Amino acid sequence: MRGGHHLLTAGVTALAPAIWGSTYLVTTEWLPPDRPLLATTVRALPGGLVLLALTCLLPTGPWWWRSLVLGTLNIGAFNVLLFVAAYRLPGGIAAMVMAVQPMIVLILSALLIGDKIRGTHVVACLLGAAGVAMLVIRRTGALSTVGVVAALAGAACMAVGITLTKRWGRPDRVGLLPFTAWQLIAGGLVSLPFTLILEGLPAALTGTNLLGFAYLTSFGAVLSYALWFRGIERLPALAVSFLALGSPIVATLLGYLFLRQKLATVQIVGVIAIIVAVLLAQTRPPGSRR
Template sequence: MSRTSDILLTALAPLVWGSTYVVTTELLPAGYPMTVAMLRALPAGLLLLLIVRQLPSGIWWGRSFLLGALNFSFFQTMLFISAYRLPGGVAATVGAIQPLIVILLARVFIGNPIRALAVIAGLTGMAGVALLVLTPRAALDPLGVAAGLAGAVSMAFGTVLSRHWQPPVSPLTYTAWQLTAGGILLVPLVYVMEPALPALTLNNWLGFIWLGLVGGALAYIVWFRGLSRLEASAVAPLGFLSPLMATILGWAILGQNLSTLQISGMAVVLISVWLSQMAQMRRAGTEAVATR
């Protein structure tokens, strides 16, 4: 596949993740962030393990659990705490700092240069997300904001290390290892720190199935496949598409109004994603010239 095809396919993951806020608030029981995170990761991971029938070996045991903690256990818990305590717009804006963190970490761990255009794209994306989702009624709950920032840092580390540690297996197997490890790490925490779930309704079941199979297993297979083929600093800005989709779903499903500022924010988000990809294409072109 071409680079453009890889980017478009990888972009499907954050577009699917844009449904998380609607599903969480409309279909799931409130007040169970760690339980929801565990049920999003562990069943999907075990299902994928049954399909691939391959366990980690050697150093990949430790790496799978570390990446599972960063990409799933900690990140997902912080994500759902943020989603429960903040309006979706505020939570999305806080999390939009992640691509900038990835640029810095990619420099530290992988040696990628920090390019001005990539930083501009990241700042533009944050501005676009703010226009897209912030409203005058947006409440800034301190714990929710802290959870959003912590989750962004965790996912940034997981994104860069997933790219840095290229496994000797397919993206499907890599996803199975991380989902399962992340879910296992959450089981004792859920048992100790959260009450048992109430009797689940049909809507609850539909919400968990969507988050686990589509928003979890399928979306992360696509995401890790993209990380195996593209630079981390090219993949991370695609995350700006998540709040864009969340806003569109809020308008289409919940009947929320779209203001002129929000429509402008959509345009700015798309421009930022385009700028981030241009920065990577320029880097690739420069490296190609240097090797001649």
Template sequence: MTTATRSTGYAGTLALTALTPIVWGSTYAVTTEFLPPDRPLFTALMRALPAGVLLLALTRVLPHGKWLGRAAVLGVLNIGAFFPLLFLAAYRLPGGVAGVLGAVAPMFALGFAAVLLAEAPTRRKVIAGVVGVLGVSLVVLRGTVELDLLGVLAGLAGAASMGAGTVLTKKWGRPDGVGPLAMTGWQLTAGGLFIVPLAVLIEGAPPALDGQAVGGYLYLGVIGTALAYWLWVRGISRVSATSVSFLGLLSPVSAAVIGWIALGQALTALQIAGLGIALAATVFGQLPSKPVEAQRVLPVVPRGDAEREAKPIAPELVSVARS
């Protein structure tokens, strides 16, 4: 496989994986316009568990052995703990602060990757992480803010949970013969089951649902969760975990654009600048380290062997190092 082919395949995988945070950006608009108010845990449950059960039914593959524990851990980190922490931060913090804390996830991923995957954080990715937080801050923050300690801790814990789940998904990979669709089903089911007792204890009985709510939950479950998380798990298996984590910066960008187009929300010049900075940080975080130059490998030819020297030597390309 040529270097160009590999680069094209890598870029294509990143582009498909980037659809996940773009779709996640629609969650706010769908939640506020179609779903029952003040039921974040029920919404998280409806996003995760039905989608997970659906994927289990489609793939008919269940975890066994050590993967029972691994699926549970990944389900809690990526879904079961992440969703409630995200909603807790959003409810306790003023406009956009939770989004800024969520943008710290790539920095957590860099740290976890250094420990668990022996991937030393490059200067480029550290800079991209800091710039990404700055860009998201310009998009979502408004005026002066008062910080709630519990909300800040929940936001940071949610970002750390997602970062750890992304890196562990990369570290553990998948069992032989198990595809990303089955892995997604395992995680969504485990995460959804983790949320069930929290939703019952904190929010009580499920609310009454009208046609709009049913449609909203179907969208979040099928498109925003089953399909989106399948693309996410697939991307993690094919590219660097830290590169995938930087794509999460697209979520607040997507949310702002959808709010502007679909909900009529105005964007200030500062917000537009923030969108550009966040997008630049996302791209900057994907750039590979210096590629290894294509080299012509020459065998050692004994002096005086004129016939052997006259034979053409086929070049071999050294694979491009990925960040």
């Protein structure tokens, strides 16, 4: 893949974590309080069913269980943990904890895909984590242990999901939309029984709640995951994982714009550090090709 095309693909893929970065604001401001499982199910299942109805293509052979595994890791379990972290931690702190995800991908891609660990990758991991810390660190009270554990587990889910999606690829003659639909449906079905048993359905929803759910389904699931899976196909696993660091940048900027949160100099330095880390992760060895 040529350098210009590689960066263009990375830029398009980066739209997905940019959308996910808005999840923190939507969760805290628009959705019913303390409903992470409901948010996960409504985010994934309706959009997946719509895509399946449009494409009319079901998995075959091993792709039944592979779709279940990928849907659980990439969407079902990941989003449950994401929303638990978002409800129990400040959005920036949740993003900071989940910044360990590229480091996990670095190890898994070496073990499962055979990618070589380069010094540039290690520097990018450290720089990216430091940038996220500078971007979101604030003086806060005691942090929720459940929230921190959920954020760490969510990072692990995303890392394993990226690596397995890259390793297994996509079935022959199956388009990106049905591939996305299978995972959205699998993720939604995994979270559905937990939603009904542990949370139940709210007695009433406001217009703002409905708007928030509509946003999560359309942009936060269908569009973003289609772009994300496209990027995993075309980019190295580690390069894709670093693009997820754009999420805390967007979360911080939205907090500055809509919640009147101040943007300190150290946070600006953090943004620059993350951008440099992402660019370092996109570099490829001389002579490498897709």
